[in-house]
Amino acid sequence: MKPDLAPNPLLVLRLRGSQAEMGAQHGAVLRRLGGYERLSAFYPTMAARMLALAVPHAARRPMELLVGPLLSAKAQVLHAYRRRRFPEYLARNEAMLAAADVPRGVAASMLTMDVLQNTVGLLGRAGAFPAHVGAFAAIPACSSLAAWGPSSSDGALRHARNFDFPGATIWDHSPVVAFCDPDEGLRYGFVTTRGADLPGVTGFNEAGITITAHTRFHRDVAWQAASIADLGHEIVRRARTLDDAVAVAREVGSASTWGLLVSSAEERSAVVIETTGRAVEATPPSAGASHLACTNRYLSSSLREGEVTSSPAFAVDSDARYRRLQERVREATEGLSADDLENLLGDFRSPGSDDLHDGVERLSGDCVVSAMSVQSVVTEADARCIRVSVGRAPTGIGPYVTVPWSWDGAVGEVPFDGALGSPTGRTHRGHPLSSGERETIRAYTEATHAHLEGASPRVVRPLLEDLVRRAPREPGFRTLAAHFALMTDDLAAASDHLRVALTLEAGAFRRAKLLLLRARVLGALGEAREADALRAELMAMGGAETKVTRDEAAQDERRPVSRARLRRIVPDVFLIDAALLP
Numbered sequence: 220m221k222p223d224l225a226p227n228p229l230l231v232l233r234l235r236g237s238q239a240e241m242g243a244q245h246g247a248v249l250r251r252l253g254g255y256e257r258l259s260a261f262y263p264t265m266a267a268r269m270l271a272l273a274v275p276h277a278a279r280r281p282m283e284l285l286v287g288p289l290l291s292a293k294a295q296v297l298h299a300y301r302r303r304r305f306p307e308y309l310a311r312n313e314a315m316l317a318a319a320d321v322p323r324g325v326a327a328s329m330l331t332m333d334v335l336q337n338t339v340g341l342l343g344r345a346g347a348f349p350a351h352v353g354a355f356a357a358i359p360a361c362s363s364l365a366a367w368g369p370s371s372s373d374g375a376l377r378h379a380r381n382f383d384f385p386g387a388t389i390w391d392h393s394p395v396v397a398f399c400d401p402d403e404g405l406r407y408g409f410v411t412t413r414g415a416d417l418p419g420v421t422g423f424n425e426a427g428i429t430i431t432a433h434t435r436f437h438r439d440v441a442w443q444a445a446s447i448a449d450l451g452h453e454i455v456r457r458a459r460t461l462d463d464a465v466a467v468a469r470e471v472g473s474a475s476t477w478g479l480l481v482s483s484a485e486e487r488s489a490v491v492i493e494t495t496g497r498a499v500e501a502t503p504p505s506a507g508a509s510h511l512a513c514t515n516r517y518l519s520s521s522l523r524e525g526e527v528t529s530s531p532a533f534a535v536d537s538d539a540r541y542r543r544l545q546e547r548v549r550e551a552t553e554g555l556s557a558d559d560l561e562n563l564l565g566d567f568r569s570p571g572s573d574d575l576h577d578g579v580e581r582l583s584g585d586c587v588v589s590a591m592s593v594q595s596v597v598t599e600a601d602a603r604c605i606r607v608s609v610g611r612a613p614t615g616i617g618p619y620v621t622v623p624w625s626w627d628g629a630v631g632e633v634p635f636d637g638a639l640g641s642p643t644g645r646t647h648r649g650h651p652l653s654s655g656e657r658e659t660i661r662a663y664t665e666a667t668h669a670h671l672e673g674a675s676p677r678v679v680r681p682l683l684e685d686l687v688r689r690a691p692r693e694p695g696f697r698t699l700a701a702h703f704a705l706m707t708d709d710l711a712a713a714s715d716h717l718r719v720a721l722t723l724e725a726g727a728f729r730r731a732k733l734l735l736l737r738a739r740v741l742g743a744l745g746e747a748r749e750a751d752a753l754r755a756e757l758m759a760m761g762g763a764e765t766k767v768t769r770d771e772a773a774q775d776e777r778r779p780v781s782r783a784r785l786r787r788i789v790p791d792v793f794l795i796d797a798a799l800l801p
Contacts, residue, residue, distance in 0.1 A: 222611075222658075222661075223610050223611060223618070223657060223661070224609055224610060224611065224618075225391055225392050225393065225394055225609050225610065225611055226392050226393075227252075227254040227392055227393040227394075227413065228609070229394050229395070229396065229607060229609050229620060229622070229635060229637075230248070230252065230254075230393070230394070230395045230396075230413065230632065231395075231396050231397075231398075231622060231625075231632070231633040231634075231635045232244075232245060232248060232395065232396070232397040232398065232631070232632060232633065233397075233398050233400075233625065233626065233628055233629065233630055233631065233633050234397060234398065234399045234400065234630060235399075235400040235401075235630050236400075236401070236402060236630075237307070237401070237402050238307040238308055238310060238311035238401065239307070239310040239311055239314045240314075241311060241399055241401065242310065242311035242312060242313070242314035242315035242318070242416060243314040243315065243317070243318045244318075244630055244631065245315045245318070245397065245416055246314060246315035246316060246317065246318025246319035246321075247318045247319075247631075248631055248632050249315070249318070249319040249413055249414060250318060250319045250320055252413075252632070253413075254392075254393040254413045254414075255319060255321075255393065255412075255413035255414030256414075257388075257389050258386075258389050258390075258393075258412060258413065258414035258415060259321045259322075259325050259414055261386060261389050262325060262328040262329055262331055263291070263324075263325065263328040264283070264287065265328075265331050265335075265385070265386075266286075266290045266294075266331045266334055266335040266338070267282075267283040267286050267287035267290055268283055268671065268673070269335060269385060269671075270282065270283075270286050270290075270335070270338065271283045271286070272671070272789070272791070273789060273798070274789065274800070275787040275788075275789055275800065276675065276676055276706065279673060280673070290331075290334050290335075290338065291327070291328075293334045293337070293338070293442065294327045294328060294330050294331060294334050295327050296442045296443070297327070297330045297333055297334065297442060297446055297474060298326065298327035298330060300442070300443050300444065300445075300474075301330070301445075301446060301449060304445065304449070305445070305449045305452075308448070308449050308452055309326065311416065312326045312329065312416055313326055315416045319414070321414070329415065329416075329417065329448065330446045330448065332434070332447060332475070333446045333447055333474050333475040336434060336435070336436060336440070336475045336476050336477075337440040337441075337442070337474065337475050337476075337496070339436050339527060339529055340436055340437050340438055340439070340440040340475075340476060340496075340527055341438075341440060342527075343436060343437075343438055343527030343528075343529070344438040344527075360383040360433075360434060360514070360515050360533075360536065360537065360540075360589065360591075360793075361380065361381060361382050361383050361384075361431065361432070361433040361434065361513075361514070361515065362380070362381045362383070362433075362512075362513075362514050362540045362541075362544060362564075362587045363378065363379065363380040363381070363431045363433065363480040363512065363513045363514075364378075364379050364380075364510060364511070364512045364513075364544045364547075364548070364560070364563065365377070365378045365379075365429070365480060365482035365489040365510060365511050365512075366379075366509065366510040366548060366554070366555050366560070367482075367484075367487045367488070367489075367509050367510070368487055368509035369509045369554060370508075370509040370510040370548050370551070370554055370555060371509070371554045371555060371556075372551075372553060372554040372555060372556035372559070373554070373556075374487075374554075375484070375599065375601040375602070376427075376482055376483070376484040376487055376488075376489075376600060376601065377555070377557055377560055377597055377598065377599055378423075378429040378431065378480070378482045378489075378597070378598045378600075379560035379561075379563060379564055379595075379596070379597045379598075380421060380431040380480075380564075380594075380595070380596050380597075381564050381587060381588065381589070381592045381594070381595050381614070381615050382420070382421060382431075382592065382593055382594035382595070383589045383591045383592050383593070384591055384593050384594075385591050385667075385671050385793070386412075386591075386593050387590070387591055387593055387611075387612035387613075387664050387667070387668045388611075388612070388665075388668055389412065389593075390412040390415075390593035390594060390612075391412075391593040391594070391610070391611050391612040391614050392412075392611070393412050393413035393414075394410070394411075394412060394594070394607060394608070394609055395410070395411045395412055395413055396408060396409075396410050396605065396607060396622050397409055397410075397411065397416075397418075398624065398625055398626050398633075399418065399626075400626045401456060403456075404456035404457055405424045405425055405426055405455075405456055405457065405458075405459070406424065406425040406626045407422055407423065407424035407425070407455045407456055408422065408423050408424070408605070408624065408626075409421060409422040409423070409455070410422075410594060410596050410605070410607060411594075412593075412594070417448050417451075418448075418451065418452045418455055418456075419432065419447060419448055419449065419450060419451015419452040419453070419454065419455055420432045420447065420448070420451055421594060421596060422451060422452075422454075422455035423455065423598050423600065423605065423624075424455050424456070424458070425624075425626070426458070426459040426460075426483075426485065427483055427484030427485045427600035427601075428454075428455065428458050428459070428460075428461075428464065428481060428482070428483055428484075428600075429481070429482045429484075429598045429600065430451055430454055430455050430464070430479055430480070430481050431479070431480050431513070432447050432451055432477055432478075432479050433477065433478040433479070433480070433513050433514065433515055434476075434477070434478075434515050435476040435477055435478050435493065435494075435495075435515060435516070435517060435526070436476055436526065436527035436528070436529060437476040437495040437496075437517070437522065437525050437526050437527055438525045438526075438527060439476075439495040439496045439497040439498070439525055440474065440475060440476060440495065440496040441472075441473075441474045441475075441496030441497070442474060443474075444472050444473055444474035444496060445471050445472055445473055445474060446473075446474055446475070447473070447475060447477055449471070450468065450471050450472075450473050450477075450479075450494070451479065453467050453471050454467050454468060454479070454481065458481070459485075460483060460485070460486060461481060461483050461486055461488060461489070461490045464479075464481045464490065464492065465490060465492060465499075465501045468492045468494065468499050468501075469499045472494070472499065473494035473495070473496065473499065474496055475494070475496065476494060476495050476496070477493065477494045478491055478492070478493045478494075478513050478514075478515070478517070478518070479491065479492040479493075479494075479513075480511065480512075480513035482511070482598075482600075484600030484601050485600075487509075488503070488504065488511075489503075489504060489510075489511040490502065490503050490504075490511070491511060491513050491518050493517055493518065493519050493522055495522060495525070498521070498522060500519035500521055500522055501519075502518040502519050510545075510548045512541055512544035512545055513541075514537045514538075514540045514541040514544070515533070515537040515540075516534065516537045516538060516541070530791070530794070530796060530798075531728075531764075531767050532728075532791065532794040532795075532796035533794060535571065535585055535728050535764065536585045536794055539569050539570055539571050539572075539585035539586070540585065540586065540587050542570045542571075543566065543568055543569065543570055543586065543587055544563070544587065546568075546570060547559075547563050547566070557597050557599055557606060558643075560597045561595075561597060561606060561617060561619055561640070561643045562643050562644060562645050563587060563645075564587060564588060564592070564595045564597075564608075564614075564615035564643070565587075565588045565595075565613070565615040565616035565617060565643045565644025565645065565652070566586060566587045566588060566615075566644070566645045567581050567582060567583075567584070567586045567588060567644075567645065567646055567647045568586060568587075568645070568647045568648075568649070569581070569584050569585040569586045569647065569726075571585060571726050571727070571728060571729075571764075572584050572585060572647070572724070572726040572729060573724075573725035573726045574723065574724075574725060575722060575723055575724065575725045576723075578692050579692055579693075579694065579723045579724075580646075580690045580692045580693040581646070581647040581693060581694070581695070582656060582659055582660050582663065582690055582693055582695070582696070583663060583693065583695030583696060583795060584694075584695050584729075584795065586647070587615065588613050588615035588616065588644065589613060589615075589793065590612070590613055590660075590663050590664045590667045590792070590793055591612065591613070591664070591667065591793055592612060592613035592614050592615045593612050593613075593614055594608070594614055595607075595608040595613075595614040595615045595617075595619075596608070597619070603623060603624040604621050604622060604623045604624060605621070605622050605624070606619045606620070606621050606622075606640075607619060607620060607621075607622055609639070611661055611664070612661070612664045613660060613661070613664055615643075615644065616642070616643055616644035616652060616657055616660060617640060617641075617642055617643035617644065618639045618640050618641065618642055618643065619639075619640045619643065620635075620637040620638070620639060620640065621637055621640075622635065622637060642654075642657070644657070655689070656690075658689075659686065659689045659690055662682070662685065662686060662689065663686055663696070665682065666679060666682035666683055666686065666699075666792065667792040667793060669682060670790075670792045671792075676703050676706035676707050677707055679703055680700070680703040680704065680706070680707055683696065683699050683700040683703050684700055686699075686700070687700050687716070691719075692723055693723075694720045694723040694724040694729065694733075695795045697716045697717070697719050697720035697723070698716070698717070698720055698729075698732075698733065698795050699790065699792060699795060700712075700713075700716045701713040701714075701716035701717045701720070701736065701740075702788055702790040702797050703790065704716065705740070705785045705786060705788045706786060706788060706790070708782075708786050710740050710743060710744055710782065710785065711744070713740050713785075714737060714740045714741060714744065717733055717736055717737035717740065718737065720733050721733050721734065721737065727760060727762055727764055727765055728764045728765060728768075729795075730760075731757055731760055731764075731765040731768040731769070732768055732796070734753045734754070734756055734757040734768075734772075735753075735754075735757055735768050735771055735772055735775075736797070737750075737753055738750040738751075738753040738754045738757070738772065738775070739775060739779075739780040739785065739799075740785065741753065742775070742779050742780065743779075743780060743781060743782040743785055754772050754775070754776070757769060757772050758772060758773075780799060784799055784800075785799070787799070787800060
């Protein structure tokens with residue numbers, strides 16, 4: 220097995236009949252092949268572990284034990300609604316689990332993303348995210364772009380998507396493409412991982428509709444309403460047109476807060492459907508545009524009121540990805556090809572991250588590809604095929620295989636021996652990634668996974684120091700190494716990492732963060748004059764994107780940050796941010 224490829228080969232499935240029959244067919248193949256067991260253990264505890272990332276490491280396990288039962292109870296509420304509203308989809312899910320010999324109780328845990336997003340929304344409503352807190356938790360994120368007409372190299376509509384989700388080493392290790400021929404509705408397909416029967420998260424149908432779901436956060440949430448699994452499933456099974464997709468979304472509604480990029484190859488257009496627990500709104504392309512992008516912030520002006528921002532870094536990251544998708548369309552004067560879109564899904568350019576000199580490396584940050592990209596696809600409805608990454612996370616850097624759409628033929632596993640494409644991905648300067656850079660990127664993913672799984676700071680820190688050794692002029696790696704040095708009470712090492720990062724980073728938002736943290740560290744080390752100089756540079760910065768950080772610096776002048784408080788720093792290894800709790 221090549222180290223850059225998923226351990227389990229791509230599984231292509233063909234399912235037919237009632238929803239329950241298709242679930243049983245799916246589960247039978249899984250039981251024979253395996254590779255789904257870790258996912259079944261992952262989902263029941265995922266939401267609790269993600270919420271626990273918001274507290275210092277020593278408190279994470281108690282937090283998981285505290286919130287886990289509460290989150291499970293909320294999942295059961297959604298599950299009960301599903302049983303009443305969509306019994307055929309629940310029957311499908313339960314049939315798959317039974318055939319794969321997985322406990323039925325796992326079915327409710329597959330609704331965990333709705334539960335997590337609703338919990339964040341409720342916390343936001345309660346004022347739990349004051350601006351000074353900073354990072355909240357490792358929240359899933361996704362990036363999609365549909366391009367057609369002048370924005371496409373041949374006019375055909377293509378739909379590219381990164382699914383960013385803290386399931387690295389699980390989702391990315393066992394990719395699946397499933398083709399469904401239901402007794403009722405359109406024939407459709409979806410991309411998933413072994414053990415997750417989720418047609419509505421990344422799906423497509425025979426009418427040329429593609430749907431990709433993206434996290435949103437809003438104060439208006441509901442529990443007696445449809446999950447994303449069922450909302451997306453209804454759209455991909457029923458919608459022939461974009462108007463159909465919007466109508467289905469308004470009919471079904473949503474329990475949670477989502478942004479769905481829906482494209483139509485037949486209509487050469489797309490729409491972003493956004494939901495809260497109370498509303499469904501649709502945003503078309505701008506007048507004259509031949510592309511539409513979607514990340515993780517509301518596009519609908521009516522839904523922006525009430526939007527929850529879990530941290531300033533989350534907003535900056537989402538907005539930067541959205542800008543980069545738009546920017547890449549403008550750069551491609553002859554339109555984007557499928558190969559171009561593959562490379563975009565592995566693109567490290569961030570519009571808001573400026574280098575202080577030409578020697579800066581960037582293999583992290585506010586870019587389209589993420590350490591938690593666990594699924595990357597490009598649908599080509601006109602060509603009746605889908606390109607799927609079969610690489611380890613981050614999947615955006617490939618390699619990809621092309622899977623022809625195939626609903627006709629025998630039910631079960633479909634033989635597939637598609638050729639691997641060339642390596643993909645681009646540096647922030649637009650160059651192809653080297654083999655060494657690809658290895659470093661995947662080492663970063665391994666470090667983030669260790670942190671997510673609860674490894675102690677003393678275990679994670681050497682992994683981050685290794686990243687610094689591999690890429691010494693990468694400001695994000697330096698920042699993370701500083702965070703974990705603080706967690707292990709090595710203030711001198713943290714200060715040095717931050718000093719180097721400040722010789723690399725010119726982007727206002729990130730530089731302001733570095734100035735603030737190094738000033739705090741120097742203050743705790745007793746180097747007041749140097750700390751004051753850094754704060755002065757920070758306070759001289761303008762712009763809305765640095766205001767929160769400048770406000771924190773002003774607070775520090777009144778109440779300096781202690782060494783003990785620095786040890787309790789809460790890092791966000793995905794957004795490369797950190798919180799200092801009171």
